Amino acid sequence: QSPLDYLEQLERPMGWKDADLSLYERVHAVQSVFPEEVEPYLNAKAALETNLKVDRVDEPLMYIHGMGLGFQQFGIANNHDFSEDQLVAYTIALPNQPLVSGHFVPESAVHPLHHLEKTNRLERPVLKSLENHWHDVLLDEEQKSLSRISLFNIERLW
Structure with missing residues (x-):
């Protein structure tokens, strides 16, 4: 099943056809109605929003939902400051493995x-x-x- 088909199937019973809901609202709605579907939902959204070709993943990559960025190297994506977010939803692509998604609130x-x-x-x-x-x-x-500090100090010496 394609990610688009999966999302359409899930969104129909949720009544989201034209709803303008935030990521926070969508994740919590899925969690309250179909808790076992949160990870597949995030996996499908990530694959669809980024056109990820899973068979071409040769290093760990991570997609942070709602940031407007695609999949990034895991270390770079993990290094963002998440303290201002209401909810952090992420999807990780690992070489030769299925996608892994999760979500958390920054307090946890x-x-x-x-x-x-x-x-x-x-x-x-x-x-x-x-x-x-x-x-x-x-x-x-x-x-x-x-390196920047060293250059700055050298410039000050001149």
Whole structure:
């Protein structure tokens, strides 16, 4: 079943034909009526909104629903500041694996990786790999920041 067919089938009983609902409202509505359908719903939305070709995923990618961005490298997407969000819904694409989606409110988790760790959604080696991808991004940002500080200090010496 295509993501579009799945979404149309789910949205019909929800009465959403022309409703202008926020992501928060849609996720909570699905959760209250069909709780087991939240992850498939987010998976279908992510695949449809980004035209993701799952067979072409060669590194962990993450899509943050409602941000207006497509799938990004996992570490970059996980590094966003989620503190202002009402709800964080995410979908992760891993090489040779089905999509994994989840959602949380910022009071319960800091970022998607934290949510995945708290809910034991993935095997420990997969979580460790995602953590390493995120740490690589943090280290890269730290090195760039230190380089800028060094350049600034050198300029001040002249």
